[in-house]
Amino acid sequence: MSNNIWRSWHTMKEESRRREELRAAALTGHLSDAQKQEFIQVAVTDPSISAELEELQSTMTRLDAADIKRSEEPVPSDLEARIINARTKDGPSAPERSGAGSASRARLAGTEDLEAAAHTLTAAFKDYPWTRHVIPTQEYELRLHRLQHLHLTQAEQHGIVVVTGAIEGVLALLPPDPPTPAPEVLEQILALHGDRIDRLTQTEGSPGAWRLETLGVRPESQGQGLATALLFFGLSAAATHGAQRVELETSDPRNVRLYERHGFTVTSSTEPLSAPPVWHMENRLPSSI
The missing domain is CATH 3.40.630.30 (Gcn5-related N-acetyltransferase (GNAT))
Known part of the structure; x- marks a missing residue:
């Protein structure tokens, strides 16, 4: 792997990790001022992060409506995948949810x-x-x-x-x-x-x-x-x-x-x-x- 390819791969990996951290903080309402600014910057250039967060927030709203208690501990790293999988299995299909969030x-x-x-x-x-x-x-x-x-x-x-x-x-x-x-x-x-x-x-x-x-x-x-x-x-x-x-x-x-x-x-x-x-x-x- 050339240095340029390795650097590009490493940058993409870091950006993906940071997106997960921002989504987790926004989901729990624990965004710092610096994270708010970073989230808005990312959302303006790549609106898909807002779509991903909306998908998670929508599921959490459904859990609230069902009176399911949640822990205030840090969000597990696999929470997004588990929520999306659950929503895909028992919730409306993607076309029924108007597509892209x-x-x-x-x-x-x-x-x-x-x-x-x-x-x-x-x-x-x-x-x-x-x-x-x-x-x-x-x-x-x-x-x-x-x-x-x-x-x-x-x-x-x-x-x-x-x-x-x-x-x-x-x-x-x-x-x-x-x-x-x-x-x-x-x-x-x-x-x-x-x-x-x-x-x-x-x-x-x-x-x-x-x-x-x-x-x-x-x-x-x-x-x-x-x-x-x-x-x-x-x-x-x-x-x-x-x-x-x-x-x-x-x-x-x-x-x-x-x-x-x-x-x-x-x-x-x-x-x-x-x-x-x-x-x-x-x-x-x-x-x-």
């Missing part, structure tokens, strides 16, 4: 996707505590759909909107200080919230922080790793636009656990007597990729 299922949305995306978010947030609190019950779903469409339009024009291939999941991010919506759009938002407009509050974001405006998956498509696909794609896209910090608010404790697995931490929380609880979270992204 998160890398192919998550993509940037265009204007033509916004109507379907609004329908998906309407289904996802139909029973969400905060939307139930701030939107009148009369024609609730129609109001919710219209509000989602208005906010998605703003995000698609000035930020980032990500959807899965068949638009079963949607994510929207806005950069710091986006333009104020046009007066006619603000009038529609006020009218749709009706007499509950005074319940609509939002904490002032940190200077320079991007904001994760929404993340929703249709109820029948939940538990398949789509949220993971959307988050990895969305955060990577934000990082390429210079985002160093992403903030969000959620009123569902299950979402808190989801976001914590993807690098977010709780910065504060409020539990008012007359409104749903709100957790404020942030994710400090690498400064460059």
